[in-house]
Amino acid sequence: MISVVKVASYIANRYMKDFGERISEMKLHKLLYFTQRESLIRKDEPMFEEQFLAWRYGPVMVQIRNAYANDTLNDMPSDEFVEQYKEVFDFVFQNYARKGAWSLSYLSHAEFSWKNARKNLLPEQNGNEPLKIEDIRKDAERISMRRFLLDIIQQTTV
Secondary structure, eight states: OOOHHHHHHHHHHHHHHHHSSOOOHHHHHHHHHHHHHHHHHHHSSOSOOOOOEEETTEEEOHHHHHHHHTTOOOOOOOHHHHHHTHHHHHHHHHHTTTSOHHHHHHHHHTOHHHHHHTTTSOTTOOOOOBOOHHHHHHHHHHHHHHHHHHHHHHHHOO
16 A cells, blocks of 8 residues: 555646646545545555545545645655556546536545444534545445446447
């Protein structure tokens, strides 16, 4: 596994390169979440060990919040690491990076992991409950099944 700061640095740098603008903090947190979930889907392992907190607008990592505020997301992962997780990063960028931060927040609110961590909180509370990796794995399994069924439907309608 790798530090989430390295993953966030890669995402922020790639976003700047691909879209010519700085990624918003909210979008960065959501892309990190979807990257972690996609790593569970494609590699059957988490990419990083740090845990998200279930804040009211979706999963958040305090250390990334601080690094973003201080503009210190410059600790890039090795080229070998990026190549090893290329399909994960490419999928996340192709399917989520163009969406607005609020749309990504809305998507993250449908995740079991986020709902489960917030079950005892009021909607306006940020909360400091971590999202459990086992719960993110359940989200990954649900998405994998949805993709599998969609493939079957698409194959039968051709």
